[in-house]
Structures are given as structure tokens and as C-alpha cells.
Amino acid sequence: MSTPDIVVGVSGGVDSSVAALMLVQQGLPVAGLFMQNWADDGSGHCRAEDDRRDAVAVCGRLGIPFHFRDFSSEYWEGVFEHFLAEYAAGRTPNPDVLCNREVKFKHFLEAARDLGAERIATGHYAQVDQHRGRWRLLRGADRGKDQSYFLHQLGQEQLAATLFPIGHLEKSQLRRIARDAGLQTHAKKDSTGICFIGERDFREFLGQYLPARRGEIRDPDDQVIATHPGVFYFTLGQREGLNIGGVRGRPAAPWFVVGKDVARNILYVDQGHDSAYLQSNWLRSEPMHWISGAPPATEFECSAQTRYRQPDEPCTVRVRDDGTLDVHFAGPQRAVTPGQSLVLYDGMECLGGAVIAATNAPLERRLGAPPSP
Template identity: 55%
Template sequence: MMAAQRVIVGLSGGVDSSVAALRLLEAGHDVEGLFMSNWSEDEEGYCQSAEDFQDARAVCELLGIPLHHADFSREYRDRVFAAFLSGYRAGVTPNPDVLCNREIKFGSFLDHARRLGAARIATGHYARTDAAGRLLRAVDADKDQTYFLHAVPAEALRHTVFPLGELHKTEVRALAKRAGLPNHDRKDSTGICFIGERPFAEFLARHLEDEAGEIEDLDGRALGRHQGLTRYTLGQRQGLRLGGVSGADDAPWFVAGKDAARNVLLVVQGHDHPALFSRRLTAVEPHWVAGVPPAVPLECMARCRHRQPLQPCRLEITGDGPLVVNFATPQRALTPGQFVVFYSGENCLGGATIATVDAPTAAGRLQSRPVSA
């Protein structure tokens, strides 16, 4: 690990960030903690920020390190939440975790830590960096979080330490228990703080105006009614309420697309229906960790969602146009608004926002269309 420095660790109250602080202390660094409040407590009371802060404070008391508290809720609302709502209004499915990392956890947090005199920041993310400033996949492939970190600026990565990058989750739990950390067996948090435990559709309904409309199959047959296009995403099965469709078998229905002009939700029957699979997408607003795009065409690996096994693909860039990604095998439920992230070996090259997907029709032919717009 690096020479001893003053490092401020972003503490969430969870076991991962706590063990990150523990490892830095054991390596001889001057360690302090910082708890970030990214969602106002008056936002309907669903965020567990107060409970998380108490867990972070208990860890700091055990480790004997100071704990700072910073409120980034305004920055989060302006830079992350506003984009989240804008994406849903546009008919796509945004990923706020990527924006939160870029704008808050490695933006506002880093700036605040520098004002507190820190040489570096650290987090409990499962990722690695090297001396060349590259972002590398974590040793624990199942926990690797580089998908969420691909948009973090290179300057921020150069001032960040990932103490868990060489560890497996089981080792992290064991270290926490051995050190007597009070949260050693705390369940991992999932989902987005501002949504909390409530149903996702319920949350969106509080912030977006929805208009009910028809649900149709790809032949234009009306099957039922949806509650608003913003409530559905590609490949979704739950919430369609399409049991017992006349002339159809008992196989479940899945969202295959949205016709925003007619306010129609398009569905197909069967998890492996051809209309749910695509080989080609275009992507926009790329961010390259190295600061410059790779030489193209490039044969590399990619994933379009967290924990998806890496998929072989060919990456092309045409002038000032979007990235074009052709996969070796069909990919299920590629979703505009989400991110495609590229890898070469252990190296995370960067990523871009999925704009359009070439989706098979029921007849098996390809038509280029933004399937969520």
C-alpha cells in the first residue's frame, strides 16, 4: 500500500467502508471518517440516514478516529436526482448510482476532504487502481463495482484508495468480526437511498405525472392497460397484470418496448422471446478513464448492467457520431438510459450511455429503434 498519508474514508455505516478504514489504520495512515448525507430527512422519511450515521459513529469510536458529517443533499438533488427524473420523463431508464459516484462520492466528497486537509480519500468500493491511473476490476469478481465507477474522473481516481480491491467479501466480513466492528454482520444495503423500502412505482408516481394507456403485443393486439410508461423498463415481468389473455398460453409476459407517441406499452410472451434480444446498440456521451478514446475498431469485453458476465463485442466510433457496439452473441433487455461499460482484461476502459438498440421483431428481423423511447 502507499506511504503513510492523511486519508479521509467515506463511511456509510456498512461493513465495507468500515473495513476500508480499518485496513488503512493498520497500514499506518492518519485516518478520519466522513459521513455523507445525500438525501434530506424531510423527503418522506424513507432514507435510513440517521441509523446509518449512528453505525458509522460507533465504528469510529471503536477505531478511535474522528468522524465528520457533510450534507450534500442539495448537490445530490441538483446533479443526480434531477437527471434521474429527466431520464424517466424522456422514456429511458437512468442509473443514478453512476451519477452519484461521479458527482457526489468522488466529486463533492473529494472537494470537502481536501478542504479538511486530506491527501487522499478512500471508499469501500470493490475496485482497484494502479500506478498508471487505470481503473481495474476487483479480485472478487462477484462484488466488482467498476461498472458504477467507470465515469469517475481520472483526477479523482488518482486521489482515491480502494482498500478492498484485493479482498473477497468473505474476507471483509472476517476482518470486521475479528476487529469487533459492531456492524460486522450488518446486511448489505441495496437499492437507492431516496427510494428506500417503498415500491419503485409508488415513488415515481410521487414525482412524475403518469398517463395510463394500452398494453399491446407486437401484432397490435390490445391486452390490457398500463399505469404509465415511466413505471416499466425493458425485460420487466412484474406489474403487468396480464393473466389469462385469450388465445395465449400461460407463459409470462415481458416488456419489449414503449411506443411513446401512442402511449403504448409493448409486450411479448416468454423470457426468451426474440424481441427481447439484441446484438447491436449505439451509445453516447462516452467517458474514457484514460482521458482519450481507444483506437478503433476494438475487440473488447463489455457489460450492460452490474454483475453481468463480461460479453465479447466490437466497438466502433464513426466521426463525431455515437459509439456502435456489436456483440458476439445476442444480449437480453438492453435498455436505453443505462450504461455500457468496456473492459480490456482487468482494465476498465470507460463507458457510455445506451441510446438506441437494434431489436428483433417477432418475425426475427432487425429494426433500429430506441426501444424505450
């Protein structure tokens, strides 16, 4: 078996299938590698074996070697333990960001090099180029599918060894290419949500690791409205699952989570999708990861996303001495959530990102967030 120049992460989905196809069509020595990142827990919700079969079939169709690696223990230690700790602290983590940093562009890259490859490729909707001696991470051409948000923790070493063969394509083009090439994944449904939860109920899954702890649901004036099974099951801006019926003296309008007091196990809610208690125009981040290795300046203007698929939001960034950021937005932002990722952009270029630590939303200030400058 010849040594591959490039190892493609084949997931059993259409995106990675076409990524492999495009490299084969360029005549490059390619191999596929399937990563198992979650051990089957017997729930019937793990699709890993089905996905593996599809990945084997795609590699067979393309005539490239297939490899398998089990990274479930690395995923547990590098991603899932952090996921649980963040939820226990009342924050809302983003496991896809950590999975990319700790597994796909670390252990997968090491496995590819063990196979003799110089580079890896994935089916992410993103692009990479070299500009003035440094590697840049760029948005995917399909703005609705762009995944640079989840890749913002990559650095120069990873980008130098990475290809994104489908980053210039629209999703509709990609499915057509897969169909024309006879790839059985061409009509396969895109995976959504958190991979290790699958289709099961999120609260039921989390309850296996963080037992229910019933507490009060209050409005912003501290009036008790109802009860909840545990503040860590909820995130800011959430409407579903509150189970608040008609409340005497209140209009028949939906309730939304607007704050969490983890120490006292109190969940705060308010009525209205755009409640003032969900609004903030400032955040402080944890230490920032810069893709280029350094910030463009100690203070500058750019755009930001505080959640995936959010429109670009103009902001002013100030880099603090400890590497954290103060970010001021031009307009109010809804439900900016500690534990989620702040990702900065200069046009198409992703500058990097950091975990959101605090905001100046009204209840967060009351519950102890640092004051905005």
C-alpha cells in the same frame, strides 16, 4: 485535531468500516466523513440517521475523527433531477453512476481537500493502479461484488487521489475481519436498490414525481392486451407489475416488457423470457468517457457489460467522429436498455463507459432507433 492524509467515506456499512480499519492498521492519519445525500422525506424509509450512528460508532472504535457533510442539494441537482428526466423520457437511468461522478468523487473529494487531506478512500469493490504513466481502474477481486461498473465515469484526476482498501478482498474475508476487529457493522445487511427509494414500492415513489398516465398494453402485432398506469414505470425485460391475467387465445405463460412508445404512451409486451423482441446484437452509445482520456484505437475488440453483474460479452467497438460508439456483440444480448450504462473492459481493466442510446432490437427499430451499420 491533526490534519488527515486520507478521508474515508464512512457510510455506516461493513465495507466502508473495513476500508477505514485497514488504513488505520497501516498507521496512516485517517478521518471518516459521512455523506448525507438524501433529505429525510418523512416517509419512514430513510435510513440515513441509523447509518450515521453506525458510522460514528465505527470511527469511535477506530479512534479516528468523524466528519459530516450534507450533500442532499448537490445530489438533487446532479443526480435526482436527471433521474426523473430520464424516466419521463421513457429511459431507465442508473443513478449510482451519476452519484459516484457528481457526489462521491467530486463534492466528497472537495470536502476532503478542505479538511487538508490529499486523498480519499471508499469501500468500493474495485482496485486502482498506475501503469505506464497512467492510472487504471481495475475490477475488484470478488467478481460477484465488483463495483467497477458503477465507477466507469472516473478519470485520471480522481483515480490519482483515490484508494480502494478492500478491493483485493472477498466479501466473506471482509466480514470476518470486521468481526475480529469488534466493528458493530460486521453482520449488517448490505444495502440494495436505489438509495433514495429504500424499501418502499418503486412505482409508488416515482408516482410522487411522475403522475400516472394510463395507456394501452399491446403485443408486438399491436393487439391490445391490457392497460398500464404509465410507460415510464416499466423497463425492458420487466415481468413484475404488469397485472396481465389470462388472455383468450394465448398460452398461460408470463409476459415481459419488450418495448415502449413514449409519445403514444403504449407499452409493448411479449410472452417468453427470451422473446426475439428483447434480443439485439448492436447498440449505439452517447459520447464515451475514457478513463485514460482517449480510446485505445478507433476500432478494437474488448468485452462489455450492459448491466451490473452481467458476464463479460465479447464485442467489437467502433469510435465515431462525435465520440459516440457503435458496438457489435458476438452473440445476441437480452434487454439492452437505453439509459443504462455500457461499460467496456480489457480483462481486469475498466476502459470506461457511456449511456446506451439505441439498439437494433426489433421494436426499437420500428419505433425510430437509428439503423445499425
